[in-house]
Amino acid sequence: MQILPTAARLQAYTEQARQIGKRVGLVPTMGALHDGHLQLVQAARAACDEVIVSIFVNPTQFNNAEDFRLYPRVPDADAAMLGPAGCTALFVPSVEEMYPQPTVLRFDFGALERVMEGAHRPGHFNGVATVVSKLFHLARPHHAYFGQKDWQQVAIIRQLAADLSFDLEIVACPTIREADGLAMSSRNRRLDPAARAAAPRLHQVLAAAAGQVRQGVAPAQVRAAAEESLRPDPLITLEYVEVADAQTLQPLSEYMPGRAVVLCLAAHLGGVRLIDNVVVED
CATH class of the missing domain: 3.40.50.620 (HUPs)
Structure with a gap:
């Protein structure tokens, strides 16, 4: 090399x-x-x-x-x-x-x-x-x-x-994940033990949201459920969670036949900012 x-x-x-x-x-x-x-x-x-x-x-x-x-x-x-x-x-x-x-x-x-x-x-x-x-x-x-x-x-x-x-x-x-679901990121090195233990919650919430999308739950309800799920965790400060068109990235108010959906979030854990996403194909 x-x-x-x-x-x-x-x-x-x-x-x-x-x-x-x-x-x-x-x-x-x-x-x-x-x-x-x-x-x-x-x-x-x-x-x-x-x-x-x-x-x-x-x-x-x-x-x-x-x-x-x-x-x-x-x-x-x-x-x-x-x-x-x-x-x-x-x-x-x-x-x-x-x-x-x-x-x-x-x-x-x-x-x-x-x-x-x-x-x-x-x-x-x-x-x-x-x-x-x-x-x-x-x-x-x-x-x-x-x-x-x-x-x-x-x-x-x-x-x-x-x-x-x-x-x-x-x-x-494709995103590569740790065994507990956390998306691999260079910033993960900065997580203290408590924040690292809490971090898999981000992917868990996205996976649950993806299930709701597949069931046809309205985007606004999916966002609200994800926010509510993370709110009680004192180690996680959610910056945003979005249900968007996977191609245009614009927030969705309703689903469009034949269009993939991307679920994205960003959150702070102990001063470290992490992002993640899950794509739901039509």
Whole structure:
């Protein structure tokens, strides 16, 4: 596995691969890797000759300076995991390398970003779109891999790729969960024992809500039941729970035949913000 610390090294590496007909896969991450990330790497390895993983804690997508400061950083452990998983090159740029000057570009994804994460984290998706655009330009992958735990982010990135005509395929891989149902996340490392014990409640509530959706319970009632279920837990502060169209992400007042539904939530547990979702196919 090669280590690529600069944009120029990354560009040279992928250009050489493309010239000899190799297919390039990209797995963008912010490090603190877990089995969910490794699933993305393995999926890329199954379809591509070169698998590039980027590790970059992107400051422009954090609207909370303390969250950025506390985000887990374990570069040596990350690198040790990636080679056996199939990574052929690791891109580890500095902030100065990715942003040699302050960026003034602003993205607007319309209704896609005015709900859920976009509504609660102003500027977040502008930062995501900025860094992902840079990675797509530098790596020129044939395929880019993302986890479905960040359902709204995947929708935003699909729109980004379509609007800017990036010549690549966005591949979304299923959420990987712990044995108790908690969605794997780098932020789980920050949970204290009590918060970690409470965290599986998030998926339990989403699973119950999914059952209600399948039974045809009205979206407003599903939201209310989920909120009521989490309210008594003193360790969980619910930020939002939403019943939305899985494609447009817009909140639903009623179900539409032939349309999948996504149930999304965000909550704080002991100062750590977690998100999760469950998709219900029609």
